[in-house]
Amino acid sequence: MKLDKRLEDDCHLLGHTEVGLLLLHRNASLPWFILVPDTAETCLYRLGDSERLAAQAVWNRLAQWVHARFDSERVNMAAIGNVVAQLHLHAIGRRQDDPLWPSVAWGQLLPDATWHQDELERLRSELVGASLLVQSAPL
């Protein structure tokens, strides 16, 4: 599947889920995951039922995993698409001690922070272990 240039620039590719690609925002200030279902449809609510339910099931398991993995107080889940049309589903772990709380993350300036290569590898490995990734991105 073809990934939107903006998503490709802004995110690390973690690998393939059952329904499409899993990305991680390059800014490590927040655990900001983005699921990109493999579809040409741009609106979640216009997917056919089986495609939508499959995407929501993975999105939901992703949010549960983010909550536990990052000791999040909330996971913000959203399908927005005002800037990037390609369908993509956010799952962003939030805590009261994060740099943006309680603001939403979209459109805000985040403090500089990067994921280290070993952190990315550990996340990929854990996501495979949690059956969220069916195929990890190449090293």
Place this chain on the structure above:
Amino acid sequence: MKLDKRLEDDCHLLGHTEVGLLLLHRNASLPWFILVPDTAETCLYRLGDSERLAAQAVWNRLAQWVHARFDSERVNMAAIGNVVAQLHLHAIGRRQDDPLWPSVAWGQLLPDATWHQDELERLRSELVGASLLVQSAPL
């Protein structure tokens, strides 16, 4: 069910859906609908499967309806809850000519605009017709 004070203050009550209350943000700059499932759980991804699927089905039909009714280009769907803990699901119709495009609506200042009583009544009636409301709020 008991509605959070902040939601009650910020929104008109439109009525009851199959899964909980349907609200409309008092600011009429955007068609900003909020579905409040009848549950004590605060995170969408922690609902039991049947409750979650039922809530997502109504949310999805709501987004389809908003898209068609307001000739929206996108409907922004989100479960955030950083400010109001009670589970609530946004469905916000967005257009390139709306006052906030392409910014997200949360945390932004909206231009003053109010829904008139007759518009609220028409929306309630249409939502009943679309089987989204099972019971309209009292006049």
